[in-house]
Amino acid sequence: MAAASRPLSKKEIRRENEKLILEAAEKVFAEAGFGGATMQLIADMAGLPKANLHYYFPTKESLYRQVVQAIFQDWLKAADIFDDAPGPVEGISAYIDAKMEISRRHPAGSKVWASEVMHRAPVIQDYLETTLVEWTEGRMAVIQRWIDEGKMDAVDPRHLLYMLWATTQHYADFGHQIETLNGGLPLTDAQWEAAKTSVKTIILNGIGARQNRET
Amino acid sequence: MAAASRPLSKKEIRRENEKLILEAAEKVFAEAGFGGATMQLIADMAGLPKANLHYYFPTKESLYRQVVQAIFQDWLKAADIFDDAPGPVEGISAYIDAKMEISRRHPAGSKVWASEVMHRAPVIQDYLETTLVEWTEGRMAVIQRWIDEGKMDAVDPRHLLYMLWATTQHYADFGHQIETLNGGLPLTDAQWEAAKTSVKTIILNGIGARQNRET
DNA sequence: CTTCTTCCTGACCATACGGTCAGGATATGA
DNA sequence: TCATATCCTGACCGTATGGTCAGGAAGAAG
Incomplete structure (x- = not known):
């Protein structure tokens, strides 16, 4: 064969x-x-x-643990983009693109992660308390810097991050609902682009993100 | 006793x-x-x-079904607010407030719903295909009308709705993660208010929502 | 070729789970 | 008061599941 x-x-x-x-x-x-x-x-x-x-x-648990850990790695990696960006327009755009792409290509991973957190993180609570806390604080500092530099409005960096996570992961975690509302069909390439654009537009406008130098 | x-x-x-x-x-x-x-x-x-x-x-399934159906009812009810509003500022604000309040007071329900949808809605698929589709189309029409009336920017109503669902339900579904990132403590009243304000500010600015008459 | 280590798996086991049921308790209503 | 319908539950059952294990196959090492 x-x-x-x-x-x-x-x-x-x-x-x-x-x-x-x-x-x-x-x-x-x-x-x-x-x-x-x-x-x-x-x-x-x-x-x-x-x-x-x-x-x-x-054991089943050890297998599950490895699955969740692998997902967590991906999750963090997607965010390196953030640091190198000169400002919110580039950084947040790239982050949204990256996370939307993960939601599209890797929806199962996102669901496992969501499920783990919803069940009070029985196997990766230690990661949440260490790695995730550090990661979040680092990113909040970046956002705060952008605010201080006048590159965006003074929104609460923490809740902005939550919005980014929520909106992008929604397309994976609730993909079935979205498909049902799309006539039972998976989103086309064009529809994914529209989704990305909508999220980026609303959030970038929402935080008053300004280009580095006015054109 | x-x-x-x-x-x-x-x-x-x-x-x-x-x-x-x-x-x-x-x-x-x-x-x-x-x-x-x-x-x-x-x-x-x-x-x-x-x-x-x-x-x-x-059976266990019949019990589960009733739980999910009850949640679905609440879910829909929160949205009557939408229709009566004269414009996006009032309507979307009120909707965000209502859904954030549900996330706060009723997080278990939100989690059950999320779990059901993530698992491809084995017990309420019929509701998704009928009631939810109708509901969504109705609300999209309202948003489109606001756009046509010049009360907000021309964003894709569908993706705006997804953002509203995602951001508000995130505070219930990922409440554990949020608590961990808050030093292990539940959000205080003030923090919930800050969350609501952040979400409302970013989304309303993001869609260019304009008051009915300029002050 | 021989020995050792790793890989593989059918058959098996203990447990936990969803679900049943017979029979008793308790309210209702004539 | 008595008959009936509803409520209640300890004990039980069949099955599915996570996990084990003995013994064999196969590559690695010498």
Whole structure:
């Protein structure tokens, strides 16, 4: 059937299988929640026997933990954009674009994250208290600097961040609702562009973001 | 112990117990998700034996369905405000206030709803396709009228609605994250006011909402 | 070729869960 | 007062699930 490649080395096998399992797990956890997900279903989706999952990941929780941690990494990475930007127009635009793209390409991850937080973060509370707190404070400082430099209105940086998270992740977490309201069809390329544009327009206007130098 | 009231009539008993069960169920479903919730836990929280739950609600699913339907009703009701308003400043302000208040007073309901939609709405898909679609189209028409009347910028009404939902519900669904970022403490009255103000300011400025008559 | 380590898996187990039921308690209404 | 309908619940049941394990297959190392 499939193009049988040469036998894989042990390391390759491990890497390959862990990847298969993690990908399947992310989907299943996203669709069913932690409680509703079953190891059997993840195994089927990964195309491996259930016992094999327990060979790589001793418990359901350890598998879940790794899924959530991977998502958290992506989440943070999307924000490096923020720091390098000269002002809110560039920085926030780029951040919205990046997060919207994640919502589009990686909706399962966003859902798992949302579910984890909604359930009071049973497995990544320590990350929230350390990494996320630091990250947030850093970004708030950037926004405050922009305000001090007169590049945008004096809005509360914290609530601006929440709005950015909420609006962008909404397109992943509530994607099903959005699809239903779109006649049951996934958004087209053009519709995604319209969504991005709407979010950027409203938020940038909303905070009175001003270009670095008036044209 | 408790002030023993006179014996309840059968009807009162039924009403009372159903209420107890539904309230407990909403909390448990919100905290654990449908799959993670157990009838035993709901029973304990309601202070009733498990078999009693099955007397009032034959299955876990039927109980869940009623919880979700009740939430959906609230959800829609909050939006009557919209129609009576003369323009976006009043209408959208009031809508944001109302939805923020729901997020604050009724976070469990919002979480159950979010969870249901994230899992592709297994029990209320029909509502999404009928009631929600109609509701959304009605509200989009109102917004479009405001645009046509020059009361706000020509933003995409659909994405504006999504932003309103996303930003307001975020304070319930991600309340735990927000609390963690607030030093582990729930938001104070003043902080809730600041949140409302931020959301309203950014969105109303963002859409260029103009008062009915210039002062 | 031999030994060692890693990978693999069918069969199995204990538990927890949703759901049932028989039979008792309690209100209602004639 | 008695009959009936409703409410209540401890004990029970079948199933599904997370997890285990013994033993085999297969690459790595020498």
